[in-house]
Amino acid sequence: xxxxxxxxxxxxxxxxxxxxxxxxxxxxxxxxxxxxxxxxxxxxxxxxxxxxxxxxxxxxxxxxxxxxxxxxxxxxxxxxxxxxxxxxxxxxxxxxxxxxxxxxxxxxxxxxxxxxxxxxxxxxxxxxxxxxxxxxxxxxxxxxxxxxxxxxxxxxxxxxxxxxxxxxxxxxxxxxxxxxxxxxxxxxxxxxxxxxxxxxxxxxxxxxxxxxxxxxxxxxxxxxxxxxxxxxxxxxxxxxxxxxxxxxxxxxxxxxxxxxxxxxxxxxxxxxxxxxxxxxxxxxxxxxxxxxxxxxxxxxxxxxxxxxxxxxxxxxxxxxxxxxxxxxxxxxxxxxxxxxxxxxxxx
Amino acid sequence: xxxxxxxxxxxxxxxxxxxxxxxxxxxxxxxxxxxxxxxxxxxxxxxxxxxxxxxxxxxxxxxxxxxxxxxxxxxxxxxxxxxxxxxxxxxxxxxxxxxxxxxxxxxxxxxxxxxxxxxxxxxxxxxx
Numbered sequence: 001x002x003x004x005x006x007x008x009x010x011x012x013x014x015x016x017x018x019x020x021x022x023x024x025x026x027x028x029x030x031x032x033x034x035x036x037x038x039x040x041x042x043x044x045x046x047x048x049x050x051x052x053x054x055x056x057x058x059x060x061x062x063x064x065x066x067x068x069x070x071x072x073x074x075x076x077x078x079x080x081x082x083x084x085x086x087x088x089x090x091x092x093x094x095x096x097x098x099x100x101x102x103x104x105x106x107x108x109x110x111x112x113x114x115x116x117x118x119x120x121x122x123x124x125x126x127x128x129x130x131x132x133x134x135x136x137x138x139x140x141x142x143x144x145x146x147x148x149x150x151x152x153x154x155x156x157x158x159x160x161x162x163x164x165x166x167x168x169x170x171x172x173x174x175x176x177x178x179x180x181x182x183x184x185x186x187x188x189x190x191x192x193x194x195x196x197x198x199x200x201x202x203x204x205x206x207x208x209x210x211x212x213x214x215x216x217x218x219x220x221x222x223x224x225x226x227x228x229x230x231x232x233x234x235x236x237x238x239x240x241x242x243x244x245x246x247x248x249x250x251x252x253x254x255x256x257x258x259x260x261x262x263x264x265x266x267x268x269x270x271x272x273x274x275x276x277x278x279x280x281x282x283x284x285x286x287x288x289x290x291x292x293x294x295x296x297x298x299x300x301x302x303x304x305x306x307x308x309x310x311x312x313x314x315x316x317x318x319x320x321x322x323x324x325x326x327x328x329x330x331x332x333x334x335x336x337x338x339x340x341x342x343x344x345x346x347x
Numbered sequence: 348x349x350x351x352x353x354x355x356x357x358x359x360x361x362x363x364x365x366x367x368x369x370x371x372x373x374x375x376x377x378x379x380x381x382x383x384x385x386x387x388x389x390x391x392x393x394x395x396x397x398x399x400x401x402x403x404x405x406x407x408x409x410x411x412x413x414x415x416x417x418x419x420x421x422x423x424x425x426x427x428x429x430x431x432x433x434x435x436x437x438x439x440x441x442x443x444x445x446x447x448x449x450x451x452x453x454x455x456x457x458x459x460x461x462x463x464x465x466x467x468x469x470x471x472x473x474x475x
Contacts, residue, residue, distance in 0.1 A: 115436065
């Protein structure tokens with residue numbers, strides 16, 4: 001791990017015949033904070049002999065050039081296009097890594113509609129082969145096939161959205177709907193880990209501003225962490241309690257995810273948000289760090305609280321969408337003062 | 348119909364928490380000449396009369412709360428020797444080994460081809 005403060009050129013010129021290809025991109029941390037990214041690209045020399053990126057740092061081998069560039073994220077309230085672009089890219093990379101872990105769930109999500117489609121279609125073939133086929137039944141079967149085909153398409157769309165590069169798309173969101181989408185995606189893993197979920201919703205909540213995919217990423221990460229925290233717990237403890245309610249005080253929405261795992265030591269409740277901090281045997285420990293960055297960019301708050309009985313509750317607060325988006329800098333101080341709330345853990 | 352003549356009309360129990368899968372498998376098995384009862388939870392199947400009448404069970408593994416493995420154990424505890432064909436959309440060596448160890452006569456991965464399913468059921472019922 002190393003610091004780099006070398007500014008990068010986000011749009012270096014490329015010859016049309018030698019488009020650079022990104023080979024590697026790493027997240028960098030400095031002083032326990034996500035600080036930027038290191039990118040390695042492979043470029044080809046132009047026929048004239050010039051490289052594609054004047055003044056770039058690189059290593060030439062024959063007609064190819066390996067180009068190294070580092071970019072630095074600045075403060076959370078730095079909304080320059082370059083800083084925003086790179087923090088979005090880190091968030092996307094984290095999403096890609098997370099989806100790799102969820103590949104089994106994705107396969108399951110697709111297998112269900114495919115099973116329905118195949119069995120329905122083969123049943124229809126048999127019914128139509130009869131001397132007096134029941135066409136009404138075949139019609140019902142075709143309706144089901146269409147529905148399940150659309151469902152499979154939606155799964156693909158969700159996956160594509162997660163892997164998509166590009167700018168953040170802010171829109172007005174309903175947190176209840178957002179949670180429902182995430183629970184659908186997480187369902188196979190919840191079943192696999194034998195975790196039940198209870199949800200308490202509040203009707204009439206104000207909508208929030210946000211990027212749907214990034215906020216789904218945050219919720220998915222928090223749910224997954226809650227499940228993993230209960231891995232060693234007995235079956236009766238494997239329950240996530242999720243509540244969505246108006247935020248106390250400020251006008252917004254608070255979503256809380258309570259697990260019944262072993263909790264987090266009081267002095268680690270903020271450390272868990274540091275890059276590369278992990279207690280798991282696999283994973284890079286970037287999930288919560290990226291979640292915090294995303295929530296910061298949404299002018300929200302994210303913090304953990306040990307429960308009085310057992311486990312941890314993760315709280316996410318977002319401001320209500322009223323007219324224009326809230327200014328990130330205005331709420332940075334609020335995020336910095338996120339409370340550390342801990343009840344004594346039972347030994 | 349392509350069921351064996353002595354198996355036509357046999358009752359197959361389909362247990363899968365996914366309603367659309369239950370419906371599709373019910374149609375497929377019915378088109379092949381079987382009677383079918385469907386259950387969207389393992390607990391509902393075990394407490395119903397269907398488990399006693401079924402000539403064979405098509406059982407999903409990964410169901411919330413009461414899993415397919417729990418159903419297998421429930422049948423064993425009741426000393427019910429009905430052949431169980433396990434189906435799963437979330438395949439793993441561990442899942443397969445556990446299902447077979449619990450007495451499954453077959454382990455099929457979703458999506459399921461009709462010929463494979465019907466031949467498996469015919470074999471399972473012939474042996475029981």
